[in-house]
Amino acid sequence: MLQRLAQLSSALLLIAAGHIAAQDGLSPGDAQREALRQFLESNIVASESFDDRFDAEVWLVDMSARLTRYVPDADSRLQLLRQIHAAASRSSLAPELVLAVIEVESHFDRFAVSRVGAQGLMQVMPFWKNEIGRPDDNLTDNLTNLDYGCRILQFYLQREDGVLHRALAAYNGSSGRRVYSDKVELAWREHWRTSNLNWSD
Known part of the structure; x- marks a missing residue:
C-alpha cells in the first residue's frame, strides 16, 4: 500500500512537472525546479510527531546516546532529536535517514556553510527562500x-520512485554518481540504523 502511494505521488509529480513545462514553455529541468518550488511552498509547516510517549522515550534515549559525539549537551540533543523526528515524520521520511544526511552534510553544525553557500544542518541553498516567497526565513x-x-x-524520493541512491544524488546535486549517497548509506548503517531501509537500486 505504501509503495503504491509512493508510486502515485511520483506519477503526480511527473505529471505536474510535464504540465508546468507545457503550460509555461519551460525546459524539463526548469519544470522540475518549478515543481519542487510549488511542492515546498505548499508543504513547509510545523507540527509535533510523537503519538505514543513510550515510543518517543525509547527512540529519544537510543538516538541521544548515538548523537553524543556531535552534540555533547543532553538538553540540546533531545530538543534537536524531537525537531528531526517531527520534520522527518511530516515528510514521510525515516528519521534515521535524516540523521545520516545531517551527519554527512554538516556534522550537526547548524551554522555550517558550504563552498557554494548551502546553509545549516541539511545544507539548504538560500535561493529556495525567495523561490517559495519566504525571503525572511533563517536557514540556521x-x-x-x-x-x-x-x-x-521527500520531493526527490517521490520523483525517483523511492530509490534512495538516486534521490540522495539529486538532493546533493550529484545525479548519476554514487559517492554522496554511499556516504549517507554508510553513516546510516554505522550510526543510525534501527530498522531496514531499501538501498537497492
Missing part, C-alpha cells in the same frame, strides 16, 4: 532548515 534555525531539507528530500 533548526526548525526551518529541517523543514526545507526534509521536504526537498
Whole structure:
C-alpha cells in the first residue's frame, strides 16, 4: 500500500512537472525546479510527531546516546532529536535517514556553510527562500532548515520512485554518481540504523 502511494505521488509529480513545462514553455529541468518550488511552498509547516510517549522515550534515549559525539549537551540533543523526528515524520521520511544526511552534510553544525553557500544542518541553498516567497526565513534555525531539507528530500524520493541512491544524488546535486549517497548509506548503517531501509537500486 505504501509503495503504491509512493508510486502515485511520483506519477503526480511527473505529471505536474510535464504540465508546468507545457503550460509555461519551460525546459524539463526548469519544470522540475518549478515543481519542487510549488511542492515546498505548499508543504513547509510545523507540527509535533510523537503519538505514543513510550515510543518517543525509547527512540529519544537510543538516538541521544548515538548523537553524543556531535552534540555533547543532553538538553540540546533531545530538543534537536524531537525537531528531526517531527520534520522527518511530516515528510514521510525515516528519521534515521535524516540523521545520516545531517551527519554527512554538516556534522550537526547548524551554522555550517558550504563552498557554494548551502546553509545549516541539511545544507539548504538560500535561493529556495525567495523561490517559495519566504525571503525572511533563517536557514540556521533548526526548525526551518529541517523543514526545507526534509521536504526537498521527500520531493526527490517521490520523483525517483523511492530509490534512495538516486534521490540522495539529486538532493546533493550529484545525479548519476554514487559517492554522496554511499556516504549517507554508510553513516546510516554505522550510526543510525534501527530498522531496514531499501538501498537497492
